[in-house]
Amino acid sequence: MRTILFFDLPTLTSKNRKDYRSFVKLLIRNGFYRIQESVFVKMSINPQAAETCTKFIDRHKPPEGSIILLTVTEKQFASMDILLGDINTDVEVSDKRVIVI
Numbered sequence: 001m002r003t004i005l006f007f008d009l010p011t012l013t014s015k016n017r018k019d020y021r022s023f024v025k026l027l028i029r030n031g032f033y034r035i036q037e038s039v040f041v042k043m044s045i046n047p048q049a050a051e052t053c054t055k056f057i058d059r060h061k062p063p064e065g066s067i068i069l070l071t072v073t074e075k076q077f078a079s080m081d082i083l084l085g086d087i088n089t090d091v092e093v094s095d096k097r098v099i100v101i
Contacts, residue, residue, distance in 0.1 A: 001044045002077045009065035019062040
């Protein structure tokens with residue numbers, strides 16, 4: 001599963017900018033990677049892990065702005081159409097399962 005986080009945070013004051021930077025650093029430290037300027041993604045192994053991620057973001061959200069979370073399956077995420085540009089990440093986008101014994 002993937003949790004896609006969309007956010008729009010104000011950057012008008014120095015406090016707003018600090019909140020923005022802190023939030024982005026928090027996301028990166030906790031396993032999110034950026035696919036666009038204000039869009040981050042995190043992989044989860046099951047729905048419970050995705051729910052834990054949602055609760056974590058809710059506890060650490062900045063005081064102002066807009067944050068939207070969307071959880072999708074690997075198959076849904078892999079079927080995303082990229083019309084222009086590319087997602088630059090070290091994470092493989094595939095719905096195939098690999099079992100290593």
